[in-house]
Amino acid sequence: xxxxxxxxxxxxxxxxxxxxxxxxxxxxVSAVYDVPVGEVWKKESIARLRQKVEEAGMRLEVIESIPxxxxxxxxxxxxxxxxxxxxxxIRRVAEAGVKCICYNFMPVFDWTRTELFRVLPDGSTTLxxxxxxxxxxxxxxxxxxxxLPGWDASYSREELKSIVARYQNMTEEKLxxxxxxxxxxxxxxSVSCGVNMAIHEDDPCWSxxxxxxxxxNEANLDRFLKLVDVPNNGITLCTGSLGCSxxxxxxxxxxxxxxxxxxxxxxxxxxxxxxxxxxxxAHPSFCGTLDMYAIMKALYDNGFRGYIRPDHGRMIxxxxxxxxxxxxxxALGASYLNGLWEAIEKND
Numbered sequence: 001x002x003x004x005x006x007x008x009x010x011x012x013x014x015x016x017x018x019x020x021x022x023x024x025x026x027x028x029v030s031a032v033y034d035v036p037v038g039e040v041w042k043k044e045s046i047a048r049l050r051q052k053v054e055e056a057g058m059r060l061e062v063i064e065s066i067p068x069x070x071x072x073x074x075x076x077x078x079x080x081x082x083x084x085x086x087x088x089x090i091r092r093v094a095e096a097g098v099k100c101i102c103y104n105f106m107p108v109f110d111w112t113r114t115e116l117f118r119v120l121p122d123g124s125t126t127l128x129x130x131x132x133x134x135x136x137x138x139x140x141x142x143x144x145x146x147x148l149p150g151w152d153a154s155y156s157r158e159e160l161k162s163i164v165a166r167y168q169n170m171t172e173e174k175l176x177x178x179x180x181x182x183x184x185x186x187x188x189x190s191v192s193c194g195v196n197m198a199i200h201e202d203d204p205c206w207s208x209x210x211x212x213x214x215x216x217n218e219a220n221l222d223r224f225l226k227l228v229d230v231p232n233n234g235i236t237l238c239t240g241s242l243g244c245s246x247x248x249x250x251x252x253x254x255x256x257x258x259x260x261x262x263x264x265x266x267x268x269x270x271x272x273x274x275x276x277x278x279x280x281x282a283h284p285s286f287c288g289t290l291d292m293y294a295i296m297k298a299l300y301d302n303g304f305r306g307y308i309r310p311d312h313g314r315m316i317x318x319x320x321x322x323x324x325x326x327x328x329x330x331a332l333g334a335s336y337l338n339g340l341w342e343a344i345e346k347n348d
Contacts, residue, residue, distance in 0.1 A: 001300075001341045002026040003334060004062055004309040006325060009033050009049070014327045016056035022331045024338045028053045029062040029102070029309055038069035038082040041089050050096045062265060062307050063093050064102040065200075068182065073107055074166055075178040083182060087189040094193035100264050100307060101190070102236045104200040105179050107167050107211045108160075111203040116323040117315070118279060124314040127324050129244070129277040134208055164209065172212040179214070180227045187228045196232050198264035199224065203241040204278070205248070217245070218253055225262055234262040237299075240269030240311055243290045244278040251294040258302035266299065268292065268337055269311030280312050280324070283333035296340045300348070310334045 004027040005019050011033075019025055030049060032041045053060040066089050071077035090101065104110065118128040183197075190197050205216035214220055221235060235257060242248040257263045270288035271278045281288035299308075313329030315321075 001305060001337075002061075002307045003338065004029045004307045005330070005334065006030070006064065006309055007053075008322065008325065010052070012325075013321045014325065016052065016058070018327055020056050020058060022334050025058060025334065027059045027061045027307060028056075029064045029307075030060065031063055031065060037067045038071070038078075038085060040085050041066075041092055043092055043095075046092055046096045060097065061099045062102065063098050063100070064265075066090070066093070066101055066103055068103055068105060070108070070163060070166075072182050073105060073175065073178055074170065075174065075181065076166070079178075079181075083185050086182075087186055090186065090189050090193055090195055094195050098195060100196045100198055102198045102200055102265050104202070105175070105182075105215060106202050106213060107170065107175070108163055109208065109211070112208055114277070120279070120281075120314065124282075124316045124329070126280045126314045127312055128279045129204060131277050137209070164211070167211050170212055172214055175212045175214055176223070176227075179224070183228045183233060187230060187233050191230060191232045196234055196264040198234050198236040200236040200267075201238050201241040203238065204244050205241055206245065217242075217248055218256075221253070221257070225257075225260070231261055234264040236265040236267060237263050238267040238269065238311065239290055239292070239295055240267065240271045240280060243269075244271050244273060246273055246289075251291060251298045254295050254304075255298035255302050258299050258304040261303070263299070263304055264306055266304070266306070266308040267311040268295070268308055268333070280314070282314060282329065283310060283336045292336075293340055293344075296337070297344050300341070300344045308337060310337060 003024045005025050006029045009030060032045045034045055035041050050060045069082040071079045072082050113127045114130045114133040115128040117125040119125055199215055201215045202213040207213050215224060237254055239250050243250045270281045270283050270290050270292060272281050272288045285292045310330045310333030312324035313326055313333055315326050316329050319326045319328050
């Protein structure tokens with residue numbers, strides 16, 4: 001296991017100096033944040049990012065993420081130019097030693113929650129999703145006061161309405177076509193550069209606002225991997241994104257795709273599945289719905305030795321900052337994952 005940790009750059013309140021004190025951290029997971037979506041990253045920015053990470057005693061081997069421009073997902077506008085820019089970004093990060101790129105193909109909304117600070121019985125706060133609240137929101141109505149946390153702050157209300165409207169005639173099959181078009185062009189570049197592409201499942205793993213979502217379950221992951229059936233075309237196994245649906249057997253999927261050599265990155269996160277949605281919880285199995293030990297053992301038993309990071313954490317001990325990305329609970333999660341892995345390894 002190559003234990004990793006997400007870092008949002010020099011503006012992140014969780015500094016590299018603090019992260020390096022967590023036992024076992026191998027790689028920092030980060031990105032370049034000073035370039036608009038779809039444009040080419042500056043080599044200087046990539047080099048500075050790598051330098052900062054290496055000076056802190058860690059490696060920069062995973063990028064999360066190089067965002068996919070909406071024109072690519074829509075199959076419209078300047079998609080070919082944006083795809084070529086994407087290919088150039090793969091080349092540039094590969095030159096800096098990056099081995100894996102995590103990305104997603106979700107229309108408009110990268111992730112959706114209805115609460116960022118739901119108070120749990122122990123007094124900690126966490127991210128939560130309530131389907132009833134989502135159903136009450138209409139992003140096409142700009143005169144509504146209803147919004148959801150996590151919506152891209154780069155969109156004004158009018159811009160958000162406009163881009164959602166562009167998807168109104170988009171079907172799942174058309175989105176599959178556009179994903180295939182993208183993969184057929186970027187995967188050969190990633191192969192030539194020695195970079196693994198790892199798609200992240202949709203979060204949550206079902207349609208919202210009538211927008212199609214396709215990276216949601218085992219059948220669709222099977223279909224995805226066959227679009228360009230080479231080892232470099234793989235997945236980020238996000239236990240929380242898949243596990244928030246009771247229809248997904250995450251441990252089974254971990255075993256299956258690890259045995260195929262197609263899991264390139266893992267987000268380990270526990271959730272409690274609720275009648276109307278889910279809450280994110282502390283990492284140990286007893287805190288939520290998922291059997292974290294079973295998932296980690298399935299990965300180990302089927303040959304996975306790649307990048308794993310503790311995913312979203314609660315806010316505990318009075319910490320404030322980016323919801324889901326504080327230091328303390330993710331550090332506890334990292335220690336828990338270290339313990340699970342050591343126990344599994346020593347009992348092999």
